[in-house]
Amino acid sequence: MQSTPRSIPTTPSLLSTRRLRDAAVAALCTAGLFAADASAQRADISSPGGYGSNLGQTTRFDNEFNPAISFVVDVIADWVDVEDVEDGTDIQLRRIDLLIADWIDPNAYAWVTVAYEEEELQLDEAAIEYVGLPGRSTMRFGRFFVDFGKQMQAHVEELRTIERPLVLRDFLGEELFGDGIQYDYWTPAGDTTMVRFSVGAFGDLSGAGHAHGEEGEEIEAEQLVPERKDPGELNFSARATALTEIGSNGTLQVGGSGRFIPEFAFEYDANDIYQDGFSNTVFGLDGTYGWQDDEGVKSFTTGFEFLWNTGDLEGEIDDMGTADPLDDTLEVIDGTRTGYYAFVDYGWTQFDSAGVQYSAREAAHDGDLSRSELDLYYTRHLSEFLRLRVGVTFGTDDDGPDSTRAAVQLTSFVGPHGHGLNW
Amino acid sequence: MKTTNDRARRPERRSLLRGAVMLAVLCASFLPARAASPAAPLKVVATIPDLADFARRIGGDRVEVKALSKGTENLHNVHVRPSMLIALTRADVFLEMGLSMEAAWLPEMLVRSGNDDIQPGAAGFQNCSDGWEAIEVPDDLSRREGHLHPEGNPHFNIDPKGGLQMAAKVHEALVRVDPAGKETYDANFATTKDAIEEAAERWAKIGAKWKGRKVCVYHTEYNYLARRYGMDVAASIEPQPGIPPTPGDIAKVVKTMREQEVGVILTAAWSNNRQVKDIARKTGATVLELPNQVGGADWASDWIALQDGIHERVAKALGTWEEDEGSPKQ
Numbered sequence: 077m078q079s080t081p082r083s084i085p086t087t088p089s090l091l092s093t094r095r096l097r098d099a100a101v102a103a104l105c106t107a108g109l110f111a112a113d114a115s116a117q118r119a120d121i122s123s124p125g126g127y128g129s130n131l132g133q134t135t136r137f138d139n140e141f142n143p144a145i146s147f148v149v150d151v152i153a154d155w156v157d158v159e160d161v162e163d164g165t166d167i168q169l170r171r172i173d174l175l176i177a178d179w180i181d182p183n184a185y186a187w188v189t190v191a192y193e194e195e196e197l198q199l200d201e202a203a204i205e206y207v208g209l210p211g212r213s214t215m216r217f218g219r220f221f222v223d224f225g226k227q228m229q230a231h232v233e234e235l236r237t238i239e240r241p242l243v244l245r246d247f248l249g250e251e252l253f254g255d256g257i258q259y260d261y262w263t264p265a266g267d268t269t270m271v272r273f274s275v276g277a278f279g280d281l282s283g284a285g286h287a288h289g290e291e292g293e294e295i296e297a298e299q300l301v302p303e304r305k306d307p308g309e310l311n312f313s314a315r316a317t318a319l320t321e322i323g324s325n326g327t328l329q330v331g332g333s334g335r336f337i338p339e340f341a342f343e344y345d346a347n348d349i350y351q352d353g354f355s356n357t358v359f360g361l362d363g364t365y366g367w368q369d370d371e372g373v374k375s376f377t378t379g380f381e382f383l384w385n386t387g388d389l390e391g392e393i394d395d396m397g398t399a400d401p402l403d404d405t406l407e408v409i410d411g412t413r414t415g416y417y418a419f420v421d422y423g424w425t426q427f428d429s430a431g432v433q434y435s436a437r438e439a440a441h442d443g444d445l446s447r448s449e450l451d452l453y454y455t456r457h458l459s460e461f462l463r464l465r466v467g468v469t470f471g472t473d474d475d476g477p478d479s480t481r482a483a484v485q486l487t488s489f490v491g492p493h494g495h496g497l498n499w
Numbered sequence: 500m501k502t503t504n505d506r507a508r509r510p511e512r513r514s515l516l517r518g519a520v521m522l523a524v525l526c527a528s529f530l531p532a533r534a535a536s537p538a539a540p541l542k543v544v545a546t547i548p549d550l551a552d553f554a555r556r557i558g559g560d561r562v563e564v565k566a567l568s569k570g571t572e573n574l575h576n577v578h579v580r581p582s583m584l585i586a587l588t589r590a591d592v593f594l595e596m597g598l599s600m601e602a603a604w605l606p607e608m609l610v611r612s613g614n615d616d617i618q619p620g621a622a623g624f625q626n627c628s629d630g631w632e633a634i635e636v637p638d639d640l641s642r643r644e645g646h647l648h649p650e651g652n653p654h655f656n657i658d659p660k661g662g663l664q665m666a667a668k669v670h671e672a673l674v675r676v677d678p679a680g681k682e683t684y685d686a687n688f689a690t691t692k693d694a695i696e697e698a699a700e701r702w703a704k705i706g707a708k709w710k711g712r713k714v715c716v717y718h719t720e721y722n723y724l725a726r727r728y729g730m731d732v733a734a735s736i737e738p739q740p741g742i743p744p745t746p747g748d749i750a751k752v753v754k755t756m757r758e759q760e761v762g763v764i765l766t767a768a769w770s771n772n773r774q775v776k777d778i779a780r781k782t783g784a785t786v787l788e789l790p791n792q793v794g795g796a797d798w799a800s801d802w803i804a805l806q807d808g809i810h811e812r813v814a815k816a817l818g819t820w821e822e823d824e825g826s827p828k829q
Contacts, residue, residue, distance in 0.1 A: 212588060212613035262611070264585040319581045324569075327580055371769040372573040425771060426576060427743050459742050460646055490642075497579065497607055 143178030146491030150233035154483035161477050170485075171233055173200070177492075183208025186218075191231070200231070200253055216258040221251070222281060223260075223274045223315045224333040225360045225381050226498065228252045233487050236421060238467045242435040242449040243415030247358050247385045248335065249283025254311065269320040274313070279303070281311035281335055297342035297349065297391030297406055309339040317362075326367045333360040342391035342408060346401035354388035354408065373426055380418040383437075389413060390440040413438040427457040445474040461489045539563075541677050544590040544617075546601045547574065548793035549656040550627060552801045553669040554594060557687040561680045562592075562673070567605075570794020573769035575646070575741065577604045584608055592676050593617035594669060597628030598653035625672035631655055631664050634726060635719065646741025657791055657809070658723035659702045662695045662802050698803050701826065705810045708819040713761045715752065715784065717770040720791045724809065725765075733759045736766075736774065743771065749778060756782040763816045767791050787816045 150171040157163035170193065177187035189201040203218030221229045228248060232240050240250065256278030265271050280301040301311065317331030334357065341352035364379035390409045395401070415437025423429035436448035453467035464486055471479040540563040545551040551566035558564065565586045568577045587593065587608055595601055609618065616623040633651025640649055655661040670688040674681050706728035714725060715734040718741075725732050734755040738748045755761070756778070764786050766775045772788065779786045789809055790796040799805035807826040814820035 207610055207613075210613075212611070214611075214613075262584075264588065267585060268580075268582045270581045270585055321580055321582055325578075327578075366578075368578040370569060370571040372576040372578060373769050375578075426573070426769070457743075461642060497584075497611055 143176050144492045146175045148173040148233060148487065148489050150487045152483055152485050154481055156479065156481045158479040159477040173231055212262050214260045219253055219255045221253045222276060222313045222335065223258060224248065224252060224313060224335055225362045226364055226379065236431060237433055237451050237453055238465060238483050238485050241417035241433065242447065243383055243417050243437040246437055247383050247415060252281065252283050254278035254281045269318060271318045273316040276313040278311040281337055282340065295393040297344040297393055299340055300343050301337060301340045305339060312336040325369065326365060329364045331362045342406055344393050344406060347404050349406045351406055356387035359384045375423040377421045378419065380416060382416040384412055384414050386412040392441065409441050411443065413440055413443055430454040439475055447473045463487045541591045542589050543592045544586045545594040546596055546605060549802050550594040550665055550669060552793050553666045556691045557666065557670050557684055558673055559683055559687050561677065561683055570790060570792040570799065571768055574600060575603055579604055579608065584612060587612035588614050590614060590617050592623045592672050594625045594627055594672060596653055597626035598633055598650045599648040600653035623676050625668055627665050627668035629668065634723060645739025652719055652722055654720040654791065655723055657720055659699055659727055659806055663692065666691050666695065694803060698806065702806060702810050705814050705824050709817060712817050713759055715756055715761045715764045717766040717775060720767060721765045733761045736778065744774065749774060753778055753781050756784060763787055765789060785816045787812055
């Protein structure tokens with residue numbers, strides 16, 4: 077605030093005016109200070125109501141209520157031989173998952189998973205699970221793994237095998253997560269059988285790392301789900317499953333899943349090809365039988381999943397035999413292709429298990445051609461939170477080179493780590 | 500193959516999708532909610548058979564009891580089965596051991612049960628370790644120390660004094676949820692308490708001869724028993740709880756056992772008993788495979804029988820058993 081120079085004569089009226097002005101400025105400043113203080117604690121930018129008129133913790137510098145933090149480190153050393161193409165070894169930090177999770181209130185919890193993979197950070201999950209609904213219903217909001225089959229809900233390093241089964245990678249993507257909402261419900265059917273279903277609506281379920289077919293030389297158009305769409309054009313998921321006990325040591329589960337993309341477009345940037353009006357659906361039917369001895373030491377698990385990939389499968393670019401992209405045309409392949417995987421695992425101690433898995437699928441561009449992978453793997457839990465796996469994969473491809481891969485995988489789970497029920 | 504837009508089949512697919520979603524939601528709304536009948540027995544679900552045993556003793560005809568885990572099962576690695584979730588969703592009272600004993604398999608089931616009556620903090624939820632003074636409470640919570648339980652060793656059901664703790668907590672829960680049955684519960688608790696105290700005198704007499712005796716254990720489940728009678732756990736085959744021993748660890752155990760003349764190895768059915776037998780062969784020690792829950796052996800039909808059997812077998816292995824020391828029922 078600026079003071080009045082004493083050397084300047086002032087009249088009483090002028091003085092009182094200035095005093096009034098100074099008082100007003102002082103009052104405003106004081107009010108401003110209070111307002112600033114209040115805004116630090118009660119930034120009136122949110123809806124009224126609740127403690128402190130704002131969402132979130134009212135004490136800003138306490139750690140008492142910080143969420144649980146954990147991370148996973150997944151390292152792979154492998155040797156690959158792709159027939160007549162390449163061979164060699166590599167060691168790579170395949171993936172790091174950073175997980176943060178906590179309860180929000182008694183009825184809801186939230187989690188975030190950030191994955192570092194192939195030198196990139198990616199937000200895999202950021203979701204809220206609301207468990208305060210009556211009965212056995214829950215709702216999930218945000219970005220999360222889609223409820224499809226038995227293996228798509230988990231990160232790849234958490235599976236029984238080093239890679240996700242071939243048919244899942246090709247039909248659904250390396251990972252299948254989306255931004256959306258999912259409703260879950262389960263109910264008993266007797267004393268030892270339960271039935272569960274889920275339905276979800278998402279913005280885009282076209283799949284991260286979606287291979288969409290074989291690794292040939294054809295140029296593929298990118299699959300795009302429009303950002304804004306009619307409600308009926310949202311992407312949907314659905315799963316129904318039943319679990320029952322077989323004797324006192326066995327559990328049998330059968331389930332059916334669907335992933336629906338009612339509307340998408342193919343885009344090819346090189347010559348501005350954009351065609352919409354396509355759709356794709358993947359159905360899955362799965363079965364799993366698990367057995368564990370009375371001591372919980374020896375275990376046996378076998379399962380399968382059969383998938384139908386139907387609708388518009390792939391957009392291939394035909395270069396018309398010229399180097400000029402402007403004469404390229406789009407060919408969209410539609411139809412139905414099938415694929416499956418099946419596995420058998422046996423654990424002979426709490427720390428040792430081995431298994432075999434076979435996966436095959438028809439090629440998108442020609443249903444008479446197929447690709448398959450045979451996996452043999454041994455897993456040793458060095459401790460509860462450190463896992464060593466050795467695996468060999470034999471790949472055969474009617475439309476490309478066969479391949480062999482031998483890999484050693486070391487995965488550590490640091491800090492709190494857990495999943496929901498695998499149903 | 501097609502090269503042009505083909506929208507002809509889209510309306511049909513959308514209708515199918517909408518129909519499927521509506522049908523699913525409709526089905527959900529008609530599925531029956533849990534109905535409670537006051538005349539029906541109280542449904543009690545316990546995580547381990549020991550707690551279920553006390554619930555049956557104290558609850559009598561007023562309760563219907565189910566144990567989630569089997570007596571033979573490794574409590575760190577319980578195979579989750581549909582019947583467990585179904586029992587939880589119908590339960591009026593839920594009994595857990597606590598001290599993170601069931602942390603690996605229980606919490607998610609409890610949430611998914613959708614049963615508000617048995618969630619932590621609700622009247623039907625009972626942590627039976629409340630008030631129990633646990634041993635081996637870690638000073639430093641680091642996985643370097645293995646599978647730690649932050650609140651201490653949770654295997655207090657093997658402590659001869661653990662029975663009274665479990666019985667008291669079960670009694671407390673039943674009275675809280677079903678005050679109308681208080682008279683029955685009080686009477687049954689008094690009977691149970693008398694039976695435990697009578698047996699405890701028997702066990703104390705047997706265990707008094709074990710003071711200073713050296714044993715080797717595979718895991719930490721028998722540490723309460725050892726500490727109660729002043730036994731010396733000279734070696735542990737697991738270097739830290741839950742960590743499988745390396746050949747180097749086993750060599751150290753063998754050396755320690757030889758040096759300290761440890762003659763008995765206490766182990767559970769789910770431990771790696773191939774390694775245990777190998778160590779016993781090298782040291783000449785006796786392997787004593789003991790159940791660590793009710794139902795873990797034919798003779799462990801209830802908690803008092805479990806303790807009777809454990810005391811008898813340990814005494815025989817240590818060479819302190821006298822024929823007139825057993826339970827009058829045996």
